[in-house]
Amino acid sequence: MKVLASVLGACTLLALATPARADVSSWAFVGAGPTAFKQEGFEMKLDPALSIEAGMGTTPSRPIVVGGLFKFHTLFGDGTDLALALRVASQGFATGRLGLAIDAGPYRRFWGEGSTGGQAAVVLGGPWGLTLSVGGGLGSNDARHFAASLGVDFARLTVYRLSGENWFPNPHPAYRPN
Numbered sequence: 821m822k823v824l825a826s827v828l829g830a831c832t833l834l835a836l837a838t839p840a841r842a843d844v845s846s847w848a849f850v851g852a853g854p855t856a857f858k859q860e861g862f863e864m865k866l867d868p869a870l871s872i873e874a875g876m877g878t879t880p881s882r883p884i885v886v887g888g889l890f891k892f893h894t895l896f897g898d899g900t901d902l903a904l905a906l907r908v909a910s911q912g913f914a915t916g917r918l919g920l921a922i923d924a925g926p927y928r929r930f931w932g933e934g935s936t937g938g939q940a941a942v943v944l945g946g947p948w949g950l951t952l953s954v955g956g957g958l959g960s961n962d963a964r965h966f967a968a969s970l971g972v973d974f975a976r977l978t979v980y981r982l983s984g985e986n987w988f989p990n991p992h993p994a995y996r997p998n
Contacts, residue, residue, distance in 0.1 A: 843995050845877040845885045845914040845980065847907070849951055851971020855895055859933050860962040867895040871953065871969040877907060880914040880980060880995040889923060891939075893967065899931025901965075903939055913945040915995060916973075916981035920944060927957055935963035947984060949977030 855869040870893075877887020891903040905925035913919025921943040929935040937959020944952045949972045956966040979994045 843879045843881065845880045845887060845909070845995075846975045847873060847875050847877075847887070847889065847973055848975045849873040849953075849971055849973040851951060851953065851969035853967065853969035855893070855965055855967040857895065857898075857963070857965035859935065859964075861933065865898075867897055869896065869967060869969065870894045871967070871971065875905075875907060877909065877914070880911060881997070883911050885909045885911065885914040889925075891923075891927075893927075899929065901927050901929045901939075903927035905939070905941075907943075909943075909945075913943070914976070914980060915983075915993075916945070916947065916949055916976035917983045918946055923953075923955070927959065929959065929963065933961045933963075935959035935961050937963060939965075941967075945973065945976060948981065949973040949975075951976075 851871045853869060854866055856864060856866050858864045872892040873889050875887055875889030877885045887907045889905040889907050891905055892900055894900040903925060905923040907921050907923050909921035910919040913921045923943060924940040927937060927939045937957055939957030941953050941955025951973045952970050954968045958964055981990050982993060
């Protein structure tokens with residue numbers, strides 16, 4: 821009898837529950853640009869680089885979106901730096917319009933002399949997922965780097981895009997303002 825009462829009570833609570841909506845922001849960026857870096861025992865060097873970033877954050881319905889990223893920064897001819905970052909972004913950035921984000925967190929370099937340190941970037945997001953990122957970092961073994969990359973954020977270009985809807989509608993955006 822107690823089991824039946826418990827099951828009926830749980831079913832009643834589920835029937836009374838209101839619908840929930842758990843929208844998130846996400847980022848999927850690919851870009852390229854120059855990276856200047858120096859490490860212990862080496863002169864300052866300039867390499868072409870490929871940046872790949874993926875992550876997710878809080879709902880884009882708020883004016884400020886907070887989330888996390890995995891970052892891969894490949895310096896052609898040398899190696900790849902891996903990083904984790906906390907991202908604080910404007911709603912415009914998260915929804916594929918004009919906006920700004922700031923990324924900061926630790927990185928690890930496994931190539932050359934190796935390095936562990938911190939990195940940060942200022943990211944300008946434009947319509948259609950266009951993204952310009954400028955940043956740098958400091959690490960162990962006297963490592964320093966400065967990078968700029970221009971690319972496209974495919975999540976902000978597709979499912980989160982709210983720009984250009986007057987002539988190219990996004991039929992099913994992940995978020996639409998009320």
